[in-house]
Amino acid sequence: MPETPAIEVHHLTKQYPTGKRAVDDVSFDIPRGETFALLGPNGAGKTTTVEILEGYRTRTGGEVRVLGHDPAHTTRSHNARIGIVLQTSAESPNVTVAEQLRHFTTFYPTYRSVEELLQKTGLETQRNTRISRLSGGQRRRVDVALGIIGRPEVLFLDEPTTGFDPEARRQFWDLIDEVKHEGTTILLTTHYLDEAAHLADRAAVIADGKLLDIAPIDEIGGAEARTPRIRWRDEAGNVHEERTHQTTKRIRQSADPMHDLEVIRPSLEDVYLGMVGQR
């Protein structure tokens, strides 16, 4: 029997009473074990989509399934199989990191030990610190620890590293890589494209609630959008730029000397900005 995808989204629509469509006919499947990034500018509909899948919001059209279950009907047993890291951390209680983790383990039928979580998230030295006294990045790591505490089959990460410094982001990536290698399906929203490039197998770009493209990370936007550019300065000091697939040929054939020659392969960011900017 072929395994059903971990997440199925078919013609998902969320229309507000005002008529505004936050999500407009979005479809995608995420097979088990895949890390999938949802990219898009602020207000594109990323969080709305994710919160519908998490069970926090209701949809107005289409079908969604998470592990075969309709998340509009939350049940204990379903919530035990998913992990959620919300976009904003909850106001932190007057309990320590270890106390918070230990308490949350009581909710789940199977769970990671507090020691494992502290070690994985690098919070060992903060174990007896109250959460209200942690830095923003450390609190976010507690959020992630709570997200993976019940060994979820599907993990939702909504802009998990906003406000992280580069080192913290790098550590976070290592942690997610580990979770990913345990076979967890991950749905990630981010507007850091390097994050998507590092973590995700596939990505979808949405803007104004519509799905613009969906592809493996290095194919997003299609081949045309990835045409390399060559840039150089001529004898007179003027800068030239050309798009061509035949870069070496073009350079070899140049009659005039090319100074400060650069061959630029469009980064994911270039491709993404091209897509989102076209609109």
Next chain:
Amino acid sequence: MNTTAIGAHRIGYELRSYFRAPDAVFFTFLFPIVMLALFSVAFSSAPNIQAGPNVSVDYATYYLPGLVATGILLSGTQSLGVDIAGERSDGTLKRLGGTPLPVVSYFIGKIGMVLVTTVVQTALLLAIASLVFGVDLPTDGGAWAHFAGVMLLGVATSCVLGIAISALPREGRRATATIAPIVLVLQFISGVYLPFTQLPDWLQNVASVFPLRWMASGMRSVFLPDAFASAEPGGAWHLGLGALVLTAWLVLGAVACLLTFRWNRKDA
């Protein structure tokens, strides 16, 4: 873990975070004590309150039962309502709603926390009333069993009303402003600060619909001499009727909680 075991775990968790906010603990615990001190001092030169020949009590004794009742309502309805409204607006409930935590376990945690804090708070109030203001506390076991009954029913009713009322404020910042006035009005019309039978009949009738009036008269029946029953409406404590009204609110509140409680405002 099952629902009850998780609920029990949550009581410990709630208490831990409760007692780690010392300023809030201080003022919540202190409020009834300050009021008792205020009334005792304000009326210290006034003659004792009479209830028939040879039966009289001083003002500290007279105000103690109402303040015990008010302490229960403040911890249950007001503090808990504001607490939950705050948790709803700061994302705590949203986070919990995404976990397998049963709603009932969450309620057990909150009600258990209120029960423990109310018992400590009341014990402190009674101790100070007795040691500082010379109030004579009941000595027979029957009165204390009766006290425990009124207390338990009062706490349970106040808590479900607190949970239900937490849905009223649109945002956590306004929770105190929305909930406190309701509780304050109840205190004034339920015979906590003003002698109940001095209120106009219609206002007594209005107050008799609400739980605080019955919690207060239930506590008066414990702490005041029996002769004071004559100062109640109809000249009797009406304990059975009080229990009935409180139970009705308990059931009504519990139904309201189960029907209206949401981890988050969907689509807010």
